[in-house]
Amino acid sequence: MASEFQRRKVAGVFHAMDADGNGYLNESDFVTLTDRWAGVRGWEPGTANHDRMRTIMMGWWSALATLSDADHDDKVSLDELMNVVDQLPAMDDAVYATADVMFDAIDHDGDDRIALAEHKQVVYAWKGSDDGVEQVFPRLDADGDGQLSREEFRELWSGFWRGDDPASPSQWVLGTY
Numbered sequence: 001m002a003s004e005f006q007r008r009k010v011a012g013v014f015h016a017m018d019a020d021g022n023g024y025l026n027e028s029d030f031v032t033l034t035d036r037w038a039g040v041r042g043w044e045p046g047t048a049n050h051d052r053m054r055t056i057m058m059g060w061w062s063a064l065a066t067l068s069d070a071d072h073d074d075k076v077s078l079d080e081l082m083n084v085v086d087q088l089p090a091m092d093d094a095v096y097a098t099a100d101v102m103f104d105a106i107d108h109d110g111d112d113r114i115a116l117a118e119h120k121q122v123v124y125a126w127k128g129s130d131d132g133v134e135q136v137f138p139r140l141d142a143d144g145d146g147q148l149s150r151e152e153f154r155e156l157w158s159g160f161w162r163g164d165d166p167a168s169p170s171q172w173v174l175g176t177y
Helices: 004-017 027-041 048-068 078-090 092-106 116-127 133-140 150-162
Strands: 113-115 147-149
Touching (some): 004 116, 078 150, 092 150
Antiparallel strands (some): 113 147
Protein backbone atom coordinates (compact mmCIF):
# COMPACT_ATOMS: atom_id res chain seq x y z
CA MET A 1 0.00 0.00 0.00
CA ALA A 2 1.47 3.34 -1.07
CA SER A 3 2.36 5.78 1.68
CA GLU A 4 0.85 9.25 1.88
CA PHE A 5 4.16 10.63 0.55
CA GLN A 6 4.06 8.32 -2.48
CA ARG A 7 0.46 9.21 -3.18
CA ARG A 8 1.22 12.94 -2.95
CA LYS A 9 4.15 12.84 -5.38
CA VAL A 10 2.38 10.55 -7.88
CA ALA A 11 -0.70 12.77 -7.62
CA GLY A 12 1.47 15.74 -8.59
CA VAL A 13 2.57 13.98 -11.77
CA PHE A 14 -0.95 12.69 -12.39
CA HIS A 15 -2.43 16.19 -12.24
CA ALA A 16 0.31 17.56 -14.51
CA MET A 17 -0.47 14.82 -17.04
CA ASP A 18 -4.23 15.43 -16.78
CA ALA A 19 -4.08 18.08 -19.50
CA ASP A 20 -7.83 18.72 -19.65
CA GLY A 21 -8.22 18.77 -15.85
CA ASN A 22 -11.09 16.28 -15.80
CA GLY A 23 -9.60 14.18 -12.98
CA TYR A 24 -8.69 11.26 -15.24
CA LEU A 25 -5.93 10.35 -17.62
CA ASN A 26 -7.10 9.39 -21.08
CA GLU A 27 -5.70 9.16 -24.58
CA SER A 28 -6.36 12.84 -25.32
CA ASP A 29 -4.17 13.86 -22.37
CA PHE A 30 -1.26 12.00 -23.94
CA VAL A 31 -1.93 13.62 -27.31
CA THR A 32 -1.80 17.00 -25.56
CA LEU A 33 1.42 16.03 -23.74
CA THR A 34 2.92 15.00 -27.07
CA ASP A 35 1.99 18.34 -28.60
CA ARG A 36 3.37 20.26 -25.60
CA TRP A 37 6.66 18.38 -25.69
CA ALA A 38 6.98 18.71 -29.46
CA GLY A 39 6.08 22.40 -29.20
CA VAL A 40 8.82 23.05 -26.64
CA ARG A 41 11.25 21.40 -29.04
CA GLY A 42 9.85 23.13 -32.14
CA TRP A 43 8.81 19.87 -33.82
CA GLU A 44 5.95 20.23 -36.28
CA PRO A 45 3.33 17.48 -36.75
CA GLY A 46 4.39 15.11 -39.49
CA THR A 47 8.12 15.48 -38.80
CA ALA A 48 10.16 12.47 -37.74
CA ASN A 49 10.83 13.86 -34.26
CA HIS A 50 7.17 14.70 -33.65
CA ASP A 51 6.10 11.25 -34.87
CA ARG A 52 8.70 9.57 -32.66
CA MET A 53 7.50 11.53 -29.62
CA ARG A 54 3.91 10.64 -30.41
CA THR A 55 4.85 6.96 -30.63
CA ILE A 56 6.59 7.13 -27.25
CA MET A 57 3.77 8.97 -25.52
CA MET A 58 0.98 6.89 -27.03
CA GLY A 59 2.91 3.74 -26.16
CA TRP A 60 3.09 4.95 -22.58
CA TRP A 61 -0.65 5.65 -22.62
CA SER A 62 -1.35 2.17 -24.00
CA ALA A 63 0.76 0.50 -21.31
CA LEU A 64 -0.75 2.67 -18.58
CA ALA A 65 -4.29 1.96 -19.74
CA THR A 66 -3.62 -1.77 -19.98
CA LEU A 67 -2.19 -1.94 -16.46
CA SER A 68 -4.38 0.63 -14.73
CA ASP A 69 -7.81 0.91 -16.32
CA ALA A 70 -9.49 -1.64 -14.03
CA ASP A 71 -13.04 -0.76 -15.05
CA HIS A 72 -12.20 -0.56 -18.79
CA ASP A 73 -13.74 2.89 -19.29
CA ASP A 74 -10.80 4.23 -21.34
CA LYS A 75 -9.70 6.53 -18.53
CA VAL A 76 -7.39 6.09 -15.56
CA SER A 77 -8.19 7.57 -12.17
CA LEU A 78 -5.55 8.41 -9.57
CA ASP A 79 -6.73 5.45 -7.51
CA GLU A 80 -6.32 3.12 -10.50
CA LEU A 81 -2.83 4.48 -11.08
CA MET A 82 -1.95 4.03 -7.41
CA ASN A 83 -2.96 0.35 -7.66
CA VAL A 84 -0.25 -0.05 -10.30
CA VAL A 85 2.26 1.97 -8.26
CA ASP A 86 1.72 -0.55 -5.46
CA GLN A 87 2.82 -3.32 -7.87
CA LEU A 88 5.94 -1.56 -9.20
CA PRO A 89 8.41 -2.94 -6.63
CA ALA A 90 8.04 -6.33 -8.35
CA MET A 91 8.22 -4.93 -11.90
CA ASP A 92 11.92 -4.15 -12.48
CA ASP A 93 11.85 -4.82 -16.21
CA ALA A 94 8.83 -2.59 -16.85
CA VAL A 95 10.14 0.26 -14.70
CA TYR A 96 13.58 0.25 -16.32
CA ALA A 97 12.15 -0.15 -19.83
CA THR A 98 9.97 2.92 -19.26
CA ALA A 99 12.98 4.79 -17.89
CA ASP A 100 15.00 3.95 -21.01
CA VAL A 101 12.23 5.11 -23.35
CA MET A 102 11.83 8.35 -21.40
CA PHE A 103 15.60 8.88 -21.37
CA ASP A 104 15.71 8.56 -25.15
CA ALA A 105 12.84 11.03 -25.47
CA ILE A 106 14.49 13.57 -23.17
CA ASP A 107 17.98 13.23 -24.70
CA HIS A 108 17.23 15.72 -27.47
CA ASP A 109 20.71 15.79 -29.01
CA GLY A 110 21.28 12.03 -28.78
CA ASP A 111 24.55 12.26 -26.86
CA ASP A 112 23.41 9.65 -24.29
CA ARG A 113 23.33 12.30 -21.56
CA ILE A 114 20.58 14.55 -20.25
CA ALA A 115 21.79 18.10 -19.78
CA LEU A 116 20.07 20.68 -17.60
CA ALA A 117 18.49 22.37 -20.63
CA GLU A 118 17.00 19.07 -21.82
CA HIS A 119 15.68 18.31 -18.35
CA LYS A 120 14.11 21.76 -18.10
CA GLN A 121 12.34 21.20 -21.43
CA VAL A 122 10.71 17.97 -20.34
CA VAL A 123 9.63 19.33 -16.96
CA TYR A 124 8.17 22.39 -18.70
CA ALA A 125 6.34 20.20 -21.21
CA TRP A 126 4.82 18.11 -18.42
CA LYS A 127 4.01 20.79 -15.91
CA GLY A 128 3.91 24.04 -17.85
CA SER A 129 6.73 25.36 -15.67
CA ASP A 130 10.36 24.53 -15.10
CA ASP A 131 10.50 26.36 -11.76
CA GLY A 132 12.95 24.76 -9.38
CA VAL A 133 14.72 22.56 -11.94
CA GLU A 134 17.99 24.49 -11.73
CA GLN A 135 18.01 24.03 -7.96
CA VAL A 136 17.28 20.29 -7.96
CA PHE A 137 19.27 19.23 -11.02
CA PRO A 138 22.61 19.16 -9.14
CA ARG A 139 20.98 16.85 -6.58
CA LEU A 140 19.88 14.51 -9.40
CA ASP A 141 23.39 14.44 -10.87
CA ALA A 142 24.94 11.75 -8.63
CA ASP A 143 28.45 11.99 -10.06
CA GLY A 144 28.50 15.79 -10.33
CA ASP A 145 29.45 15.89 -14.02
CA GLY A 146 26.64 18.30 -14.91
CA GLN A 147 24.61 15.72 -16.85
CA LEU A 148 22.49 12.66 -16.16
CA SER A 149 23.76 9.40 -17.57
CA ARG A 150 21.32 6.70 -18.62
CA GLU A 151 22.11 4.75 -15.45
CA GLU A 152 21.62 7.82 -13.23
CA PHE A 153 18.27 8.49 -14.91
CA ARG A 154 17.16 4.86 -14.59
CA GLU A 155 17.83 4.93 -10.86
CA LEU A 156 16.10 8.30 -10.45
CA TRP A 157 13.06 7.15 -12.45
CA SER A 158 12.83 3.92 -10.48
CA GLY A 159 13.26 5.78 -7.20
CA PHE A 160 10.53 8.23 -8.07
CA TRP A 161 7.92 5.64 -9.01
CA ARG A 162 8.85 3.05 -6.40
CA GLY A 163 10.58 4.99 -3.66
CA ASP A 164 9.24 6.24 -0.37
CA ASP A 165 12.11 8.39 0.87
CA PRO A 166 11.29 12.11 0.85
CA ALA A 167 15.02 12.90 1.14
CA SER A 168 15.98 10.95 -1.98
CA PRO A 169 16.95 13.07 -5.00
CA SER A 170 14.81 10.77 -7.17
CA GLN A 171 11.75 12.55 -5.84
CA TRP A 172 12.55 15.50 -8.12
CA VAL A 173 13.24 13.65 -11.40
CA LEU A 174 10.00 15.15 -12.77
CA GLY A 175 10.55 18.53 -11.16
CA THR A 176 9.45 19.90 -7.82
CA TYR A 177 5.99 19.31 -6.39
